[in-house]
Each structure stands twice: as C-alpha cells, then as structure tokens.
Amino acid sequence: MRMSAAQTAAYVCIYLLAGLFAGLVVLQFREAGTPSFAFAWHRRAQPASTPSDASSTSPAGSNGVDNTTPPWTFEYTRDGNNHGLSEEQCTAAFPLLTMEIDRAVEYRHNVAGNITLDDLEIKWRGHGILRILIHENQLYIVDTLNVGRGHRTRYLATLNSINAALRSYPGTLPTVEFTFTVQDNSLIGEGNSNRTVLAYARRAEEPSVWLMPDFVFWGWPQFGMPSYAADFRAVLDDSEMAFLDKKPQLVWRGSIDNNPARKKLAELSKDQPWSNVRGIDWLNKEDPTKNVISMEEHCDYMFTAMTEGMTWGGRLKLLLNCHSVMISHEMAWLEWYHHLLAPSGEAQNYILLEHFDGLRKTMRRLLEPAHRHEAQRIADNARRVFREQYLTPAAVSCYWRALFRGWASVQGFQPSPWMEPEVDPSRTGKLRRRPRGTSFEAYAIMESTEWEVPAQPRMLVNDPETYW
Numbered sequence: 426m427r428m429s430a431a432q433t434a435a436y437v438c439i440y441l442l443a444g445l446f447a448g449l450v451v452l453q454f455r456e457a458g459t460p461s462f463a464f465a466w467h468r469r470a471q472p473a474s475t476p477s478d479a480s481s482t483s484p485a486g487s488n489g490v491d492n493t494t495p496p497w498t499f500e501y502t503r504d505g506n507n508h509g510l511s512e513e514q515c516t517a518a519f520p521l522l523t524m525e526i527d528r529a530v531e532y533r534h535n536v537a538g539n540i541t542l543d544d545l546e547i548k549w550r551g552h553g554i555l556r557i558l559i560h561e562n563q564l565y566i567v568d569t570l571n572v573g574r575g576h577r578t579r580y581l582a583t584l585n586s587i588n589a590a591l592r593s594y595p596g597t598l599p600t601v602e603f604t605f606t607v608q609d610n611s612l613i614g615e616g617n618s619n620r621t622v623l624a625y626a627r628r629a630e631e632p633s634v635w636l637m638p639d640f641v642f643w644g645w646p647q648f649g650m651p652s653y654a655a656d657f658r659a660v661l662d663d664s665e666m667a668f669l670d671k672k673p674q675l676v677w678r679g680s681i682d683n684n685p686a687r688k689k690l691a692e693l694s695k696d697q698p699w700s701n702v703r704g705i706d707w708l709n710k711e712d713p714t715k716n717v718i719s720m721e722e723h724c725d726y727m728f729t730a731m732t733e734g735m736t737w738g739g740r741l742k743l744l745l746n747c748h749s750v751m752i753s754h755e756m757a758w759l760e761w762y763h764h765l766l767a768p769s770g771e772a773q774n775y776i777l778l779e780h781f782d783g784l785r786k787t788m789r790r791l792l793e794p795a796h797r798h799e800a801q802r803i804a805d806n807a808r809r810v811f812r813e814q815y816l817t818p819a820a821v822s823c824y825w826r827a828l829f830r831g832w833a834s835v836q837g838f839q840p841s842p843w844m845e846p847e848v849d850p851s852r853t854g855k856l857r858r859r860p861r862g863t864s865f866e867a868y869a870i871m872e873s874t875e876w877e878v879p880a881q882p883r884m885l886v887n888d889p890e891t892y893w
C-alpha cells in the first residue's frame with residue numbers, strides 16, 4: 426500500500442515536530458494494514474576481504490620477493506554496507522567504536538556488579554520493552570510487555586538490525602539474554618534510575634543504561650525515510666552537492682515549542698539573511714505541510730542546526746551524515762557514538778554553542794569568504810568520521826556484536842535457551858525440549874497468527890484498539 430504525498434508529508438511533519446517523542450502520535454496517521462517491512466536478513470557474509478586474502482590485491486608479492494601482506498583496511502565504498510566484518514576487521518575499521526560499551530562494562534565492574542536474572546524483569550517499564558535471547562547467533566524473543574502499534578516500527582527496526590548483525594557474522598557470539606526498550610525516556614518512573622536495560626539514549630547521569638543503535642539506523646518510514654541505507658545514505662552518496670555549492674544558510678525544521686533551545690534558535694535566526702530556520706505547525710489545518718523538507722534536502726545547506734526535542738533528537742545521526750557543518754546546543758541525551766563528536770581542535774567535526782549563544786556572530790564569520798575553508802574543514806571531518814566510518818551500516822553491526830560480547834563479560838548467569846523438558850508420550854517417555862523464545866523469523870511474519878507452540882509471542886498489534 427502506498428502512502429499519498431500528503432500522508433507522507435504529514436509523517437515528515439510529525440517527525441519534525443516532536444523528534445523521537447512522536448512515536449505514539451504517529452499512530453493517528455498510520456494507515457491500518459500497512460504491510461510489514463520486517464524481514465529476516467539472510468545475506469551471508471560477503472566479506473570485503475579477509476586479512477589473509479588481502480594479498481591478492483596487493484602489488485607486493487607480485488615479484489615473488491615480498492610476501493608480507495598489507496593489513497586489511499576499511500574502504501567506505503566497498504565495505505560500508507557490509508554487515509559481516511570479522512572481529513579483527515571491526516577493530517581495524519572502527520577503533521573507537523566500543524567506548525560506550527566499555528563504559529557500561531566498567532560500571533558493572535566498579536559499581537553494580539554482575540548482571541543478574543532479576544535485572545531482566547520487564548514489568549517495571551510498563552510498556553514498550555522486550556526480553557531477548559541470543560543463542561548460537563539465533564535471535565529469540567522471550568517476552569514482551571505491552572508492545573503494540575505505537576512501538577511497532579521501532580521494535581521491528583531494532584530486531585531487524587540485530588538480526589542483520591547476527592546473520593551476516595561468520596563467527597559465533599556468546600549466549601546472552603537482555604532486555605531492550607523502545608521508549609525515549611527509558612528510565613522514567615520512580616525507583617527506576619538504576620535499571621539495567623538497552624535503550625536508544627541516556628542522560629549522562631544514567632550509567633546503568635546500555636546504549637544500542639536506534640531504529641533510525643534501520644529506517645524511519647514515518648517520515649519518508651523507509652531505509653537508512655537505501656533511501657537516505659545511498660541517495661546522498663549519489664547526489665549530494667559539493668560543500669561550496671550548497672546553499673550558504675543554516676537549515677532547521679521542527680516544532681518550536683517542545684524545547685527551550687528550539688525557541689532560542691528561532692529567536693536568534695529571525696530575519697537573518699543566513700537563516701533557513703522554519704517552524705512547522707503540523708496542527709495547521711490549512712497547510713500542515715508548510716515548510717516541510719526531506720532529510721536529504723537538509724543536506725543541501727552548508728549549515729544544519731541540531732536540536733533535542735522532548736528527549737533525545739533522532740535527527741542527530743542524519744545531520745551528521747550530511748557533508749555540512751552541524752551547529753548544536755549542548756545535548757542532554759547521549760547516543761552510542763556521542764563520544765566521537767569533537768567541538769574543537771584539529772579534528773573538530775561540529776560547532777557547539779551553549780544555548781546557541783553567539784549564533785549570529787558565528788554564522789557571519791563562517792560565511793565570510795576568508796572563513797569558508799574553516800567551515801569546509803569541519804564538514805570534511807564530519808563526513809570522514811560519521812558518514813564514511815562510524816555511522817555506516819557496517820559499523821552498526823560491529824557495534825551490536827561488541828555490545829553482546831561486552832554484556833556477556835558481566836552476565837552473572839548462564840541463560841537457558843530451553844524450556845523445561847517435557848515427557849513426550851509419542852516417544853515412549855523420552856524427554857523433549859523446546860526453545861524458550863520465539864525465533865525472530867517467526868515473530869517477524871506472525872502479524873495475524875495465533876500460535877501455541879513453541880511459545881506465545883505476546884504481540885498485541887492485532888488489536889486495532891491497542892496502541893501499546
């Protein structure tokens with residue numbers, strides 16, 4: 426079923442209005458019966474090249490004298506969409522990838538101790554949480570709590586992203602059991618500040634949260650970006666303008682009301698010649714699509730403005746994919762690649778202005794011809810570090826696997842992949858065991874199927890009244 430242009434535009438609007446907070450709101454616009462975009466990722470590793478076969482492309486050795494093979498190196502155009510890099514290749518390609526995972530592991534070592542089975546209870550979260558088991562690279566859904574239509578694209582995107590990392594990997598990962606929530610403010614609620622859960626974002630003062638790649642890294646169909654790799658990144662690779670050809674303005678779209686930083690940005694950019702900052706009023710009955718532009722169109726500008734919304738800002742990784750200069754206020758929410766943002770120095774890859782203070786001066790200066798090269802250097806750094814390295818689908822899959830290894834290193838229990846054995850009369854009393862969870866492959870296609878065996882996926886998406 427295809428969406429009309431107006432519907433698509435309405436989705437775009439919602440995104441811009443509320444950033445990640447829009448999840449439940451989006452429901453009101455969602456067409457009932459839109460087919461699932463979930464699918465199992467069966468592409469087996471088609472590795473770029475392994476360290477041992479790198480020599481075939483190397484001129485060394487062709488004269489039969491020098492047999493040393495040059496080390497494998499990551500090449501963006503060749504390897505960027507390869508989900509199946511080996512552990513060594515991941516380390517070589519993304520040396521700073523696991524800092525957030527290392528931090529979460531250190532927190533267990535230094536403060537909280539090993540993860541226990543009690544940590545995997547899901548009732549505390551209320552809704553939008555799943556309990557997951559990975560055994561021999563097979564992804565299982567063990568339990569869910571009030572997961573429904575409002576969460577649907579998020580959990581399906583996340584499960585697909587995990588499955589891509591598992592299915593494409595030639596090695597075997599440790600057996601792990603964990604929970605993840607698709608909620609923006611993962612630890613909301615009294616007594617939850619120390620909960621152990623995988624989430625898309627955390628505040629600095631929420632060290633017990635393990636950060637995982639959010640659903641935007643897979644796709645965000647609600648705002649016209651069905652696939653991160655195919656519909657956004659591939660389009661940019663193909664048709665993004667050269668930096669100096671871009672419009673010499675600062676672009677931003679969204680609802681101005683849900684964060685003070687947005688108000689400040691709107692104030693400071695009002696009537697400025699460099700401003701392409703526009704508020705969107707998606708409740709405007711006459712023209713709710715006024716001022717809406719796509720994410721790729723954001724990349725047509727030399728400067729982009731980053732704002733958080735009610736919580737974290739889902740647009741961050743998208744803006745960092747542009748070969749543009751991102752200007753941001755100080756963010757309260759961290760994502761898994763946050764440590765790679767460099768606000769100063771040779772490696773500077775964005776501009777940080779506390780509360781957007783000094784925005785006018787900064788814009789005026791960077792637009793002077795004498796300072797364009799400074800702006801271009803920041804944009805170049807951002808492209809190299811984010812678009813061409815750490816925000817590639819290859820890096821996301823490496824991150825998932827490193828996350829599971831890190832988790833396993835402080836997992837203080839041995840997850841059981843099996844249910845209690847049952848006596849099977851047809852086998853003259855011999856015991857038979859069944860998996861404890863529902864395989865992802867089954868979960869992804871069971872939209873309207875009830876089944877008893879082997880497990881009961883508690884998915885409420887069948888009920889049109891159930892939003893979570």
Ligand SMILES: *[C@@H]1O[C@H](CO)[C@@H](O)[C@H](O)[C@H]1NC(C)=O
Pocket residue numbers: 536537616617618619
């Ligand atoms: C969280 O953990 C810290 C350190 O163990 C402890 O001091 C604090 O009381 C805990 N808070 C809650 C709400 O359990």
Ligand SMILES: *[C@@H]1O[C@H](CO)[C@@H](O)[C@H](O)[C@H]1NC(C)=O
Pocket residue numbers: 539833834835836837838
């Ligand atoms: C914590 O868990 C790890 C991984 O299962 C295990 O090797 C280690 O011995 C555990 N440490 C303690 C103190 O139980």
